[in-house]
Amino acid sequence: MNVTEQPFSQSLEIPSTEESLKHPMEDYLRIERFPHIWCATCGLGTVLTAFITGLQKSELDPDKVSVVSGIGCTGRSAGYLRLDSFHSTHGRAVPFATGLALGNPELKVAVISGDGDLIAIGGNHFIHTARRNIDMTVICVNNFNYAMTGGQAGPTTPLTANASTAPYGCYEYPFNLPYLAESSGAVYVARWTALHIRRLANAICEALLKPGFSFIEVICPCSTLYARRNRLGSGLDLMKHYHDQAIIRHGADTSELQIDFQKEIIVGKFVDIEKPTFARKRDDYLSERLGKDYVPYKGP
Ligand SMILES: Cc1ncc(C[n+]2csc(CCOP(=O)(O)OP(=O)(O)O)c2C)c(N)n1
Ligand SMILES: [Mg+2]
Secondary structure (H helix, E strand, O other): OOHHHOOHHHHHOOOOHHHHOOOOOHHHEOHHHOOOOOOOOOOHHHHHHHHHHHHHHHOOOHHHEEEEEOOOOHHHHHHHEOOEEEEOOOOOHHHHHHHHHHHOOOOEEEEEEEHHHHHHHOHHHHHHHHHHOOOEEEEEEEOOOEOOOOOEOOOOOOOOOOEOOEOOOOOOOOOOHHHHHHHHOOOEEEEEEOOOHHHHHHHHHHHHHOOOEEEEEEEOOOHHHHHHHOOOOOHHHHHHHHHHHEEEOOOOOHHHOOOOOOOOEEEEEEEEOOOOOHHHHHHHHHHHHHHHHOOOOOOO
């Protein structure tokens, strides 16, 4: 049969209405929870898209991937993913994820949470989990403030930036997160912005496949609080700022990655090293010390 004889829909392969209405990421999303709570031009949607893309690229079995979030706008990410996902308590996403990773070594565990959740209330858990090189990927969405609770200053708010608890501008020194992660022991450290969607997705894929504690900071627009209080326009204006001010510098010295208010943002992959994970180190060490008396834990 030549082309002219084919029925129209067959020759052009037009999908059925049901198929065409299906979102390409629907299988990974809890659509029944939509509409989501995020503001217009917030960057969290693109981060979630990058996460799903990175997960697909990694070819990990979604049944063996678990995502944990803490509290906050970013903390809602886990709940929108159709995976074994957990919305844990404030600051406790990382210890919750540690329990999952150690209890079931077959799982790949990822944490998606905010700067306040991971680095303020959860800061101690963060550094010790990196130190122990627990096998997990931590994605910190850094919008420079506690967005959900009204735009308070947090541990990453840049000097001079306005926040609801810093009406004359922030005068506390912020953390440089890639430096904190590397010096605490992370084996993979990268920073991207919500604009670098493809590079971010690739980094997420790499981090998920990396054994040990991997860390990605994502600089993300908060349009309703951070941008408004600082008169920076909409989330789209912040994306334009990332476009103009982000400089890709792979392998940069993490001690030089401080972010100053509305100044350049160094992005890239900074650390990618090999180091035995907590579980590997424990098993090797105790097998050597105890011989046959030590039975390594293989999971449930
Ligand atoms: C124990 C406890 N303290 C305080 C809060 C209030 N609280 C909810 S979200 C949040 C800040 C979250 O900030 P961040 O992690 O940066 O997330 P964002 O909303 O900016 O994405 C705070 C302080 C809480 N829920 N529980
Ligand atoms: Mg925040």
